Amino acid sequence: MTTETVISVRDLWKVFGHKAEQVPRSEELKALSRRELIEKTGCTAAVREVSFDVAPGEVFVVMGLSGSGKSTLVRCLTRLVEPTAGQVVFEGEDILGAGRRRLRDLRRHKFSMVFQNFGLLPYRQVIDNVAYGLEIRGTSKAERLRRAREVIDLVGLEGYEHSFPDQLSGGMQQRVGLARALAVDPDVLYFDEPFSALDPLIRRDMQNEVIRLHREVGKTMVFITHDLSEALRLGDRILIMRDGRQVQCGTGDELVGAPADDYVRDFVRDVPRASVLTLRWVMRQPRPDDVLDGPELGPDVVVRDAVRTVLAADRPVKVVKDGTLLGVVTAEEILTVVTDVEAVA
Numbered sequence: 001m002t003t004e005t006v007i008s009v010r011d012l013w014k015v016f017g018h019k020a021e022q023v024p025r026s027e028e029l030k031a032l033s034r035r036e037l038i039e040k041t042g043c044t045a046a047v048r049e050v051s052f053d054v055a056p057g058e059v060f061v062v063m064g065l066s067g068s069g070k071s072t073l074v075r076c077l078t079r080l081v082e083p084t085a086g087q088v089v090f091e092g093e094d095i096l097g098a099g100r101r102r103l104r105d106l107r108r109h110k111f112s113m114v115f116q117n118f119g120l121l122p123y124r125q126v127i128d129n130v131a132y133g134l135e136i137r138g139t140s141k142a143e144r145l146r147r148a149r150e151v152i153d154l155v156g157l158e159g160y161e162h163s164f165p166d167q168l169s170g171g172m173q174q175r176v177g178l179a180r181a182l183a184v185d186p187d188v189l190y191f192d193e194p195f196s197a198l199d200p201l202i203r204r205d206m207q208n209e210v211i212r213l214h215r216e217v218g219k220t221m222v223f224i225t226h227d228l229s230e231a232l233r234l235g236d237r238i239l240i241m242r243d244g245r246q247v248q249c250g251t252g253d254e255l256v257g258a259p260a261d262d263y264v265r266d267f268v269r270d271v272p273r274a275s276v277l278t279l280r281w282v283m284r285q286p287r288p289d290d291v292l293d294g295p296e297l298g299p300d301v302v303v304r305d306a307v308r309t310v311l312a313a314d315r316p317v318k319v320v321k322d323g324t325l326l327g328v329v330t331a332e333e334i335l336t337v338v339t340d341v342e343a344v345a
């Protein structure tokens with residue numbers, strides 16, 4: 001664990017069933033597929049041997065098909081679900097050893113959750129819903145209302161302080177959910193498919209809202225989704241799960257440029273590659289006949305943003321980082337990505 005880690009997860013297991021504890025301890029049971037494990041022991045392995053780190057300020061996305069273990073994994077991080085084995089270290093503390101009081105403090109002061117069904121209190125006005133987390137913390141009324149107004153403004157709900165949740169649209173209710181989560185100034189925000197009940201346009205608005213809020217408040221976020229375009233838009237890194245196991249963890253361009261297996265390849269098949277891949281994925285080594293006095297671009301420039309420069313140059317564009325030439329790109333490499341969806345996979 002370094003100070004550059006907010007959450008550090010090691011060999012995490014969550015098994016449901018009577019003999020749950022036996023599964024992570026037995027090499028024989030660990031090796032079984034999920035189906036074989038159910039048949040043999042009656043246990044469901046929802047999360048199997050998952051390890052990852054989340055850095056401060058990172059948006060970390062957990063993605064996978066329905067039933068792959070996303071919700072169970074993220075609930076283990078706050079112990080809403082009790083892990084069967086492994087380690088969850090939060091800001092240097094192994095929270096699997098935390099007692100009830102410590103856990104309650106962590107949930108009140110360090111974590112906030114945003115759920116798909118909003119979880120708002122129906123008989124409370126917006127402002128009291130937003131102030132709720134501060135109320136249970138014991139913050140004075142004047143202070144919690146002041147803070148609630150501040151975050152209501154931050155999420156664009158000014159003027160709706162005294163509305164009740166059922167007077168608001170789904171998108172606005174989710175803004176209340178966001179404001180409530182932000183009001184307590186947590187260290188980490190956990191989102192469990194918060195926008196999947198919203199229609200596509202509102203959903204896009206809310207994704208933009210999260211991007212904007214992240215830029216403004218810089219919180220560490222762990223975000224569950226089964227929607228790859230949402231994952232790519234929001235995530236600094238994406239963990240892909242299948243049947244409880246992690247299949248791959250990486251940046252969007254790593255998943256699209258080098259999918260770990262057919263499951264990931266299937267997920268990323270329809271992604272517009274030019275919008276995700278960066279020059280490091282398409283550049284080639286210079287050849288002896290290349291004239292190397294063309295324009296320079298960085299390796300992290302997205303192909304789509306490099307098209308104009310590359311096509312306008314009459315010599316190879318140099319891909320340079322910290323003064324070192326990493327490779328070159330010409331119209332040929334760029335057009336391969338822009339026109340051929342499977343070219344680099």
Ligand SMILES: Nc1ncnc2c1ncn2[C@@H]1O[C@H](COP(=O)(O)OP(=O)(O)OP(=O)(O)O)[C@@H](O)[C@H]1O
Nearest residue numbers: 016044046064065066067068069070071072073226
């Ligand atoms: N309380 C429980 N008891 C028994 N099995 C459970 C329990 N909760 C989850 N599971 C099982 O664990 C597996 C993973 O479920 P989980 O809800 O974490 O997946 P998910 O990827 O979040 O799915 P979804 O996208 O549908 O919410 C599933 O097979 C599920 O049936």
